[in-house]
Amino acid sequence: MKSALAFALPGCVYLAAQQVVAQDIISEDTAFYGHSPPVYPSPNGAGVGNWKDAYAKAADFVSQLTLEEKVNLTGGFSGDNICSGNIYPIPRLNFPGLCLSDGPSGLRSTNFVSSWPAGFSVGASWNRNLTHQRGVGMAAEFKAKGVQVALGPVVGPLGRVATGGRNWEGYSNDPYLAGVLAYDTVQGMQSVGVTASTKHFIANEQETNRNPNSSNGISAVSSNIDDKTMHELYLWPFQDAVKAGTGSIMCSYNRINNSYGCANSKTQNGLLKTELGFQGFVVSDWGAQHAGVATALAGLDMVMPSASPFWGDNLTEAVNNGSVPESRVDDMATRVIASWFQFKQDTDFPPTGAGMPSNLAAPHQRVIGTNPSNKNILLQGAIEGHVLLKNANNALPLESPKLISLFGYSAKGFDRYTQGVPGWNAGSESVSPVEAAFTYTGPRSQIAPNGTLLTGGGSGANQPAYLSSSFEALSQRAYDDDTHLWWDFHFGNDSAVDQSSDACIVDVNAYATEGADRPGLRDDFTDDLILKVARQCNNTVVVFHNAGVRLVDQFIDHPNITALIFAHVPGQDSGRALVSLLYGDSNPSGKLPYSVPCNESDFGVLADASLPEGIYSKFPQSDFSEGVYIDYRDFDRQNITPRYEFGFGLSYTTFSFSNIQSSIVEGAETTAYPSGPVVEGGRADLWDNVAQVSATITNTGSVEGAEVAQLYVGIPTGPVRQLRGFEKITLSPGQSATVDFDLTRRDLSIWDTTSQEWLLQKGQYSIYVGSSSRDLPLTSSLAI
Numbered sequence: 191m192k193s194a195l196a197f198a199l200p201g202c203v204y205l206a207a208q209q210v211v212a213q214d215i216i217s218e219d220t221a222f223y224g225h226s227p228p229v230y231p232s233p234n235g236a237g238v239g240n241w242k243d244a245y246a247k248a249a250d251f252v253s254q255l256t257l258e259e260k261v262n263l264t265g266g267f268s269g270d271n272i273c274s275g276n277i278y279p280i281p282r283l284n285f286p287g288l289c290l291s292d293g294p295s296g297l298r299s300t301n302f303v304s305s306w307p308a309g310f311s312v313g314a315s316w317n318r319n320l321t322h323q324r325g326v327g328m329a330a331e332f333k334a335k336g337v338q339v340a341l342g343p344v345v346g347p348l349g350r351v352a353t354g355g356r357n358w359e360g361y362s363n364d365p366y367l368a369g370v371l372a373y374d375t376v377q378g379m380q381s382v383g384v385t386a387s388t389k390h391f392i393a394n395e396q397e398t399n400r401n402p403n404s405s406n407g408i409s410a411v412s413s414n415i416d417d418k419t420m421h422e423l424y425l426w427p428f429q430d431a432v433k434a435g436t437g438s439i440m441c442s443y444n445r446i447n448n449s450y451g452c453a454n455s456k457t458q459n460g461l462l463k464t465e466l467g468f469q470g471f472v473v474s475d476w477g478a479q480h481a482g483v484a485t486a487l488a489g490l491d492m493v494m495p496s497a498s499p500f501w502g503d504n505l506t507e508a509v510n511n512g513s514v515p516e517s518r519v520d521d522m523a524t525r526v527i528a529s530w531f532q533f534k535q536d537t538d539f540p541p542t543g544a545g546m547p548s549n550l551a552a553p554h555q556r557v558i559g560t561n562p563s564n565k566n567i568l569l570q571g572a573i574e575g576h577v578l579l580k581n582a583n584n585a586l587p588l589e590s591p592k593l594i595s596l597f598g599y600s601a602k603g604f605d606r607y608t609q610g611v612p613g614w615n616a617g618s619e620s621v622s623p624v625e626a627a628f629t630y631t632g633p634r635s636q637i638a639p640n641g642t643l644l645t646g647g648g649s650g651a652n653q654p655a656y657l658s659s660s661f662e663a664l665s666q667r668a669y670d671d672d673t674h675l676w677w678d679f680h681f682g683n684d685s686a687v688d689q690s691s692d693a694c695i696v697d698v699n700a701y702a703t704e705g706a707d708r709p710g711l712r713d714d715f716t717d718d719l720i721l722k723v724a725r726q727c728n729n730t731v732v733v734f735h736n737a738g739v740r741l742v743d744q745f746i747d748h749p750n751i752t753a754l755i756f757a758h759v760p761g762q763d764s765g766r767a768l769v770s771l772l773y774g775d776s777n778p779s780g781k782l783p784y785s786v787p788c789n790e791s792d793f794g795v796l797a798d799a800s801l802p803e804g805i806y807s808k809f810p811q812s813d814f815s816e817g818v819y820i821d822y823r824d825f826d827r828q829n830i831t832p833r834y835e836f837g838f839g840l841s842y843t844t845f846s847f848s849n850i851q852s853s854i855v856e857g858a859e860t861t862a863y864p865s866g867p868v869v870e871g872g873r874a875d876l877w878d879n880v881a882q883v884s885a886t887i888t889n890t891g892s893v894e895g896a897e898v899a900q901l902y903v904g905i906p907t908g909p910v911r912q913l914r915g916f917e918k919i920t921l922s923p924g925q926s927a928t929v930d931f932d933l934t935r936r937d938l939s940i941w942d943t944t945s946q947e948w949l950l951q952k953g954q955y956s957i958y959v960g961s962s963s964r965d966l967p968l969t970s971s972l973a974i
């Protein structure tokens with residue numbers, strides 16, 4: 191690796207003394223973690239806002255039920271279908287039961303559905319409109335298949351830990367970006383009548399020790415978070431999802447301050463149902479319930495996949511013996527039934543589980559979920575999820591290449607027959623076809639070596655209707671353009687690059703899956719492969735299909751590596767999207783929804799499996815002592831220069847920013863605290879627009895392209911700057927447009943732990959507008 195290191199260092203600056211002591215960063219209320227404060231009783235859903243009619247109908251419905259029937263609505267059973275979970279029907283009241291199924295990027299484990307770009311790709315698109323349309327298209331497939339409740343979107347994990355196995359299921363480790371995209375997704379999905387179950391609530395930031403382990407007696411990890419960090423980071427995107435009207439929230443496997451996610455009264459009764467005014471139902475993650483009476487009182491409304499052993503008859507008994515008030519069970523049932531009415535599933539829904547037969551190999555009625563009108567959304571979503579990070583000598587787009595050489599294990603399709611068939615019957619242990627191709631029996635690998643990475647592994651994996659790999663799409667393009675294509679997916683030490691190649695494309699990946707954190711952020715095998723090609727090819731284009739942050743410093747400064755693309759996890763149109771970008775049919779417009787640092791050690795925290803000593807040795811603790819300082823908030827604070835900063839991404843054109851204006855909205859209320867009633871999402875006036883900023887963006891290059899104008903705010907006493915607005919705008923060469931950003935009271939506030947309210951401080955707020963978190967040509971300020 192000597193040659194690699196020679197290129198590794200120049201671009202990155204290492205500063206001494208990067209370790210900052212925790213006490214430096216956060217207020218004294220983090221000094222002690224131990225327990226979660228009790229918040230009882232569990233608030234009843236009241237039918238606020240546009241839930242009024244649904245609650246009136248649900249109250250009438252539930253009043254006709256026996257206690258046993260109400261309890262039947264709270265616990266899952268395993269039906270004769272492949273729904274991830276089922277709720278029993280009540281035929282005498284025409285309630286058909288419910289089918290709940292994975293996952294956040296498309297319906298898993300069945301046929302006639304699509305592999306949508308995963309959350310990470312949606313995050314990289316920074317495109318609200320497209321995100322909404324994806325939500326609509328994806329949910330329509332769930333609906334056609336008779337799935338009332340879709341288990342997604344994901345905003346937890348947020349992405350505190352770069353090695354996290356599930357970060358790719360969500361959008362970004364920035365709470366503002368994640369929150370906006372969750373809002374658009376929930377609204378899109380629910381507009382077609384499917385209930386979104388936003389997950390995993392809350393602080394499910396690592397897979398390591400996520401569940402208790404019965405063979406060694408080690409409990410689930412406790413995420414210990416102070417109140418301010420909880421509000422400003424981890425709760426933030428859930429707040430947007432609740433504001434969007436999410437019909438369900440899924441509680442998580444981990445503990446929070448040592449109390450299990452589904453038994454935590456502070457998070458469920460307090461934060462979610464009191465402070466955020468959540469009207470839907472809380473469903474447990476599969477197997478995340480560890481107590482009966484305690485979870486009922488702490489605000490859990492539905493347990494999956496089975497009522498046993500804690501609820502079912504035992505919940506009925508707990509009501510009869512006075513441990514759980516019947517009003518709590520009424521509230522559970524009301525919340526479940528209100529969601530069913532809210533999304534008109536009582537009048538306009540296919541039979542429950544209609545397209546989810548238990549055995550796809552047996553004859554059955556075909557239920558088609560896919561819709562041709564989704565084609566553009568699938569492709570455009572895949573395209574905009576790509577981020578162009580390096581483009582030396584305008585290597586891209588390719589200009590009428592005569593010979594392209596393609597390398598790398600992520601370029602070709604995978605064998606769905608040998609690697610996929612066992613997954614059709616999705617039980618708890620089995621896996622979907624795509625997942626199977628990426629499921630390792632040996633030690634966890636950094637890479638998926640046997641085919642293109644269109645989705646990550648686990649319950650967030652999805653089902654392609656077809657697969658466009660880089661190889662197949664390039665072959666098609668070669669046919670259309672009379673290009674010669676050479677390929678070698680097993681490039682070795684003795685392999686040679688055809689010196690007539692106009693470009694060499696190396697398509698590799700960084701794999702991640704539910705159930706395990708990634709072993710690292712780079713792997714020698716892949717870095718070595720890239721360098722082997724680069725040593726023989728002076729126009730080497732590196733493409734990473736990456737389900738997580740991937741470090742690139744081992745190779746990126748090699749003079750023959752002219753371009754780098756992070757393709758993320760694009761779904762079934764992967765290759766088609768890549769080729770469209772490589773040839774300039776589309777102009778890259780994705781931006782990183784996270785930072786890529788130079789080295790692992792730049793991260794303050796990676797997955798933490800350390801155990802305390804002594805009597806608590808079986809209770810792993812993860813102290814979130816860095817507070818809100820993750821990713822760019824941390825790099826800014828410590829002056830760490832990342833390799834590629836949050837919000838960065840190149841285009842084939844250039845943009846300029848000018849004419850910033852900022853002002854307080856006339857007549858805006860700028861009192862310290864909001865005082866409005868709690869509606870879905872919190873106090874109503876938290877969402878009032880307090881300030882506005884505008885700027886002019888001009889396309890100064892020679893081709894049409896889209897820029898993401900980003901607004902960052904330096905809030906007094908907060909991080910140097912935080913994302914608080916963005917808009918993607920398409921401009922032709924020479925064209926200018928004005929972008930307007932609205933700043934709400936929440937956008938400018940900090941969480942005040944004493945008053946337990948969002949506080950709008952008096953002071954100067956720095957305003958920055960530009961094309962990334964470190965390229966901010968426009969500055970201004972606001973006085974409040």
Ligand SMILES: *[C@@H]1O[C@H](CO)[C@@H](O)[C@H](O)[C@H]1NC(C)=O
Pocket residue numbers: 219220221222223224225226227414415416417418446447456457
């Ligand atoms: C966790 O403990 C911290 C420190 O005592 C406290 O600030 C915070 O509100 C607690 N959060 C939860 C959900 O228990």
Ligand SMILES: *[C@@H]1O[C@H](CO)[C@@H](O)[C@H](O)[C@H]1NC(C)=O
Pocket residue numbers: 258259262278279280
């Ligand atoms: C729960 O639902 C199942 C399936 O409809 C039914 O067999 C059972 O009797 C129900 N239990 C009660 C207590 O109503």
Ligand SMILES: *[C@@H]1O[C@H](CO)[C@@H](O)[C@H](O)[C@H]1NC(C)=O
Pocket residue numbers: 319323
């Ligand atoms: C957003 O998408 C809709 C189609 O759903 C389209 O009519 C509208 O023009 C799009 N808006 C922007 C700004 O792209």
Ligand SMILES: *[C@@H]1O[C@H](CO)[C@@H](O)[C@H](O)[C@H]1NC(C)=O
Pocket residue numbers: 399403404405406
């Ligand atoms: C549970 O503990 C056993 C015994 O130490 C270990 O082999 C296994 O890997 C653990 N399982 C998980 C999921 O960590």
Ligand SMILES: *[C@@H]1O[C@H](CO)[C@@H](O)[C@H](O)[C@H]1NC(C)=O
Pocket residue numbers: 497498499500501502503504
């Ligand atoms: C009730 O709890 C007991 C003791 O945990 C358990 O054996 C039983 O299976 C439970 N009943 C149901 C219906 O889950």
Ligand SMILES: *[C@@H]1O[C@H](CO)[C@@H](O)[C@H](O)[C@H]1NC(C)=O
Pocket residue numbers: 482483504505507508509511512513
């Ligand atoms: C009431 O019933 C529940 C469920 O079986 C049980 O866990 C609890 O211990 C019982 N409480 C009393 C006071 O008997």
Ligand SMILES: *[C@@H]1O[C@H](CO)[C@@H](O)[C@H](O)[C@H]1NC(C)=O
Pocket residue numbers: 626627628629630638639640
């Ligand atoms: C990849 O394919 C090889 C050869 O068929 C097989 O031995 C290996 O287990 C596969 N690896 C994965 C992760 O599927």
Ligand SMILES: *[C@@H]1O[C@H](CO)[C@@H](O)[C@H](O)[C@H]1NC(C)=O
Pocket residue numbers: 682683718
């Ligand atoms: C190929 O070269 C690398 C060093 O670049 C070496 O580590 C590896 O063992 C070699 N592989 C084979 C199959 O010779």
Ligand SMILES: *[C@@H]1O[C@H](CO)[C@@H](O)[C@H](O)[C@H]1NC(C)=O
Pocket residue numbers: 724725726727728729749750
């Ligand atoms: C770059 O590629 C050319 C072949 O095109 C090769 O001769 C040269 O040695 C390579 N440069 C490096 C630094 O590996």
Ligand SMILES: *[C@@H]1O[C@H](CO)[C@@H](O)[C@H](O)[C@H]1NC(C)=O
Pocket residue numbers: 689690728729
């Ligand atoms: C790259 O290599 C090709 C063929 O080996 C050569 O024709 C071309 O001039 C080289 N380009 C550069 C920029 O060195």
Ligand SMILES: *[C@@H]1O[C@H](CO)[C@@H](O)[C@H](O)[C@H]1NC(C)=O
Pocket residue numbers: 204789790791792
């Ligand atoms: C990069 O990070 C690794 C792992 O934390 C560390 O061992 C190494 O010293 C770091 N390298 C540099 C140049 O800081």
